[in-house]
Amino acid sequence: MTETYRPHLHFSPRRGWMNDPNGMIRVDGIWHLFYQHDPDSTVHGPMHWGHGTSSDLVNWTEQPVALYPNALGTCFSGSAVETDVGVKLFYTAHSRTADGEDYQVQCLVHANDDLSNFESDASNPVLPNPGLAAFRDPKVIWHQASGKWVMLVTEGQCVGFYGSSNLRDWTYLSSFGEAHGRHSGGPWECPDMVPLAAPNGETVWVLIIGLNPGGYAQGSGTQYFLGSFDGTHFTNANPPQTELWLDYGRDYYAAQTFFERGGTKTPTAIAWASNWLYARQTKTGAFRGVMSLPRELRLVGTPDGLRVAASAPASVEAGFEGQGAPGTYRLDRRITLAPGEQLAIHLFGEDQPHFIVSRTSGNRGSIRTMRQPVDGMDGFGHDYAVDLPWPGTGALDLTLFIDRGLVELSAADGLIWITNLFFPAHPEAAVVMRSLEAIDA
Template sequence: MTEKYRPNLHFSPCAGWMNDPNGLIRVDGVWHLFFQHDPNSISHGPMHWGHASSTDLVHWAEQPVALHPTELGTCYSGSAVEAADGEIKLFYTAHSHTPEGEDHQVQCLVHADRSLRSYAVEPANPVVANPGLVVFRDPKVIWHEPTGRWVMLIAEGQSIGFYGSTDLKSWTYLSSFGDGHGRHGCGPWECPDLVPLTAPNGDTVWVLLVGLNTGSYAPGSGTQYFLGQFDGMAFGNANLPETELWLDYGRDYYAAQTFFERGGTDKPTVMAWASNWLYARQTPTEAFRGIMSLPRELRLVESPDGLRVAAHAPLAARQAFGATDRRGTGRFDHIVTLTVGEELTITLFGEDQPHFIVRRTTIRRGALRTMRAAVPGMDQFAHDYAVDFAWPERGALDITVFIDRGLVELGAADGLVWITNLFFPADPEAEARVDSMKR
């Protein structure tokens, strides 16, 4: 422990800056987390790829820096896959500037061994040249079994481009999605991902994740998703274009990415950067800056609002938080029964003012209000807003709160509602209790 606000059971780098998770992949039973990293400062400087590994998604060992800037530019976000021959391939955006000072972004390939300790840059880089876009980044590569080829998603301004390949080197443009769909802010869409999930009726539904920077549900950056079909060429939205769906309603859940697992999985595991671009450069830490969320396993459920993505922390994470004796870190589980108009307050860190208020607004609806006080030196950090949700038909609302020295992840309604928020309490080692009170 080297910092007042360094978490115990969430990953943070030993030193330097961290933002987006990159290249998430599971190889030979080991989970690998790469991430946007400046090892030499706690600012967003020249981007490298940091690297950490874990066997349980809870306890992480930081590894040497994996990718360094080259003559093509610094190493922006990307992904990792395991090819049929067992070779590991990393894809990232090389970022540089034109002579006129404008951003220039191209997609690059790196070959890695199975231990992910040795890396060789593809001589033919870039494997996808820039077609003339200012925003052209964050390649996410997936395997599409029905068409027998690889598909790359690339953030292209406020839309997502799809590209196809059979050899991971030669890529052909397929289609784009985004115009007129979901939420659009003043900034770009970023960090796309695409995973198939099985609906309760047995159908396969594709989930498209998109980072929105800025203008999300909560002030600042956030992660929205779309449900639909993907035929290997194009994504089709199953909902009305104006439908907005959110993977997390908090201020600090961005650039969510799933782990690639050869052969696929029925429970894709996702992680996100637990911060917000409105104030990420202002957080009061000294040796490091940046924390990752807990992993969450995704599934599809039929909710009163329709088909939705729900998420749960893996069993290992739940057990680790439930059994830890580390100060400022723990898990609290609640079953809430309220009549219409009743409220329950959740107050953390021994403070006087509540951080969350749950209210049953009607027989079928509830509201989860989240409040956060201002912190000196952090512009736009304070907030007070509410999330409307469907009250469980059985009448009782489940709430789980993960607390780790200021980082709070609250899940409710069987994983349909998540709120991830950073706090900077006066004493993160004080008893992190939950005070509940109906009124």
């Protein structure tokens, strides 16, 4: 674990390729993180499900590979639930037709009590393909009000909803997505949906979608919708053209929340901290791929309406406070600027700033994020800004989680997150903050 860009407090596999988190579930106090994995290569290949466990979301133990390709195909993304008769995994079996076209079906796997043994259901696939090229990433949730299981499935650039009472027999319910949010040349991937309590106590459903390409920044991104779900239909609470983002960085994709039996008031999400533009080219050795920090999701009122905010769990905050490894630390600041003033943030001892925080008016601000190109990594460099409301107190809270080149910036009490990978010469070098006047002098 001594590679230069191996993070200390973010999960990464010992070796091989990793992308989307899937099958995330908490059972008997243990967090189980499954993920897309090729143990034999550092580029995307025949997909397996890797498996990691943690009791605190900070210290992770890599477990043996959970799911292997079989006669139905390789093991694409999916989910997990706990029932009266144990834990059930759902995944997409991916194969190709005689013409070389993608063919995807949804499969069921039974796990034992400690999730160390996995057995495919004899009736697989439990949800056959209705004739779609992109038909994958089953996310199964329990909908208490209607008393049934609901499966969300990628259906091209929409999400299909299916219902079941027994997890084997599924009935089509509805679809959502056409003319809503952002669309691009690729499918809507890795859907998820969780209920959150609004400040007035009402329940709002949050529908999470991976978008590649076409994210807020170039390449991959994770958008979300706020609305209602009656057990059959999702109804968007905002105008169809509204675009909302869980993270505004380049490296936060395919976010999924942990299932916990009985529900949880604080859904916890993890995403793949990479971008399909250059994921196969990142500058690591034995492994390629890393997960974001866990984030607890909540709804907050803003001048722009209800929005999802997030915060690192207390155990993760404590983990950074107790972390003595070089290049892994947390930095908290309250930034007070007058309208028109700016502050530059330099990471890793480098001369060029990586973030510029601006107060653009009395009640608005922005964070400009910059990253220099890296040889051999397509489309890695960037320079763009993220708008945000400036707090009425005049001081913007800002937290940087820095872990061997992986940077997660949180601002405005978790309303804004920017997750970016860096590959600096000196990942352990210090952060420097300067006013732009001092820089330009």
